[in-house]
Amino acid sequence: MPLPAIPRRVKIGDAAAFAGTTPRAIRHYHAIGLLAEPERGSDDRRRYGYDDMIRLLWIRKMADAGLSLDDIRAGFEGATGIEQSLAQLEESLAAKAAAIEVQRAAVHRLRKMGSPLGLLSPLVSGRLHDLAPGVPRSTDLDTLLVTERVLGPLGAAAQADRFIVLATHPELRAEEDRLAEAEADLDDTVSPDDPRIEDLAAQRCAHETALAAAIDRSGLDEALDVLLDQEDEHAGEEEGEARMSTLEAIGKMPYDFSPARVRYEERVIELLHSADQDGDTSRAC
Template sequence: MHALPVPPRQVMIGDAAAFVGTTPRAIRHYHEMGLLPEPERGGDGRRRYGYEDMIRLLWIRRMADAGVALEDIRDAFLTGADSGGADSGDGVAGTLERLEGVLAAREAESRRQRDAVRRMRAEGSRLGLLSDFVAARLKGLPEGSLRQADLDSLLVTERIFGPLGAAVQASRFLVLATRPALRAESDRVDAAEEALDDGVAVDDPRVARVAAERHAFESALHAAIEESGLGEEDDALFDAWEARHPAADDDGGEAGLGSGGREAGSMSACEAVGTMPHDFSPARLRCMELAAELAARDAPAL
């Protein structure tokens, strides 16, 4: 009968790392972090690791492999030592409980990302980037009737005013996508505005003329939206949004209509408008101001 090998009472750092499945460099890092007390060095100046050291290293490796951050492992060991000795599992249990919550949140985020990718593949990358609340309004349109610029505009609007604001703006593109004459007029007015470049003075007669054309077009577009029944649908959107996202409190918190569903922690609409860059010339900005004045003048009195 062969005698069983007698294990050493202590091992060098290389053997400790090999047994645990890590590296000497990692073990030195554990020492620096306070995860593992540094053993006394022998007469040759080298560290030697005993049984308790190896147990601690094995636990560190298992917890790290499970996704626990090294800082949390260290805190778990410290909590365990404070609540009943180094072998206490109270600190480890608390850390694992927190980890379970973190992993659950990661799984939920992963599901959300997979759903978004599926929507992007099914609906087209740009349409799929919009929230489902906005994309739902655009379903059923003829393929290719929505332009990239339309979707770009909705993406910017959703960032500033949230899904509710973008869903209301979608009425504009629904009408343009189904009424070629209005789309052609929209293209003509857009081109006229783009021609107001930096070489055009703000008091050039063309500025006022294009502003009047923009006002006339917007009035025709609004009339077409109302005629198509989309105006009533816009009103219903507010009810649908409120049903899906009830206010967080009586004053209308972040989840309420006032936020329009903007991302948590995002800037206000005023801040966003002031931050989004543009390439409008002074003449074009003046044209926009004049068009807004014409719209305000013609607005029905309340």
């Protein structure tokens, strides 16, 4: 039986049918640089030769194996043969597998530690891991998340000491809750000149002074000094992340504070600064 006429080049429809794909897919291969544009016939239509068909068959085999078109294209780039292409692909996929392992480890850590504790850097969450589940509170952890963004892991690690003391000193926790409730009452119905602001700011100053003393007695600040000595070791943790100054960060973080609450916060800062300058916190507050 004689062989059928064997064309030296075929149209895109025949090429697609032979390779098990569609003309639209082949046009996409051309568009993304995966398959070079072939010669065109006198009718200005693409004509595909033997080498083009081999390339199409390799593309289809790789795609059927689950490889993305981007990965396939990367494997072909600069390669002089299919063996080199496969070697490049294997190297690229190994790098991706390693990156996925890092991501899996991160997700596993988030699940194991819980959210939002797992969202904090190891430097911060490590200071809280000995506390009972649910301690500190989720609102405390949210605050640490914001602080870490503003001041970095070391600043948040320092603030974590505050929440550790609150979790282990019921009387301080009760006072914190009482003050937080009173602060929440400084809504838009309260004038910034209300005399209660001054009294409440003095109470907050005294409470923060008591907290600082408890932290000092606990020795937590000594452990923090060790972290400070290791600052260089963790300096690259947030490399590549856009960093802002503290004032810039505060200006971009929304807080639903009334004018009275803003004035209160300013007054607390003034009192604490005065206490720090005088060195006599009880008299300053």
